[in-house]
Amino acid sequence: MSRIQQLEEIEKNIAKALEFAGVVMNEMAKDKSVSKNVESHCTQFAKALENVESGLMSQINYLTTVSTSQPHTGSSYGAQKDLLLACQRNEIIKNRLQELEKVHASHAKKFSN
Structure with missing residues (x-):
């Protein structure tokens, strides 16, 4: 019903x-x-x-x-939430990698001089 x-x-x-x-x-x-x-x-x-x-x-x-957010018939809420969280994690990782590149570049300059 x-x-x-x-x-x-x-x-x-x-x-x-x-x-x-x-x-x-x-x-x-x-x-x-x-x-x-x-x-x-x-x-x-x-x-x-x-x-x-x-x-x-x-x-x-x-x-x-x-x-x-437990799965139930006909809902896409859980999948949408998972996608949003995955995008946020991706953005965090991207920012951290950029920071690491900057740190690596600054250390490479110090040791090359």
Whole structure:
């Protein structure tokens, strides 16, 4: 299931939970509320909340994995990061080699004189 579909399912579960909470509140507001109805709707509310919680945890775990640069399907973030770091290392090495050439040239002048 795609991430968007999973988020839509979570949204539906949130709506269900709110609906069940409203039914419970209406039932409790009655002068003679039926405890079996209240318990039934409370149970449905709790199940809906559990579904929301597990769905959100799944999404958070996915986002945590993606944001820590671990490979996942369809992402080029890791490869882009590796390329950027390789370019930076290349530039550092190039600068150090230029510095070494300057030092070598200055030492060569001292010993040739």
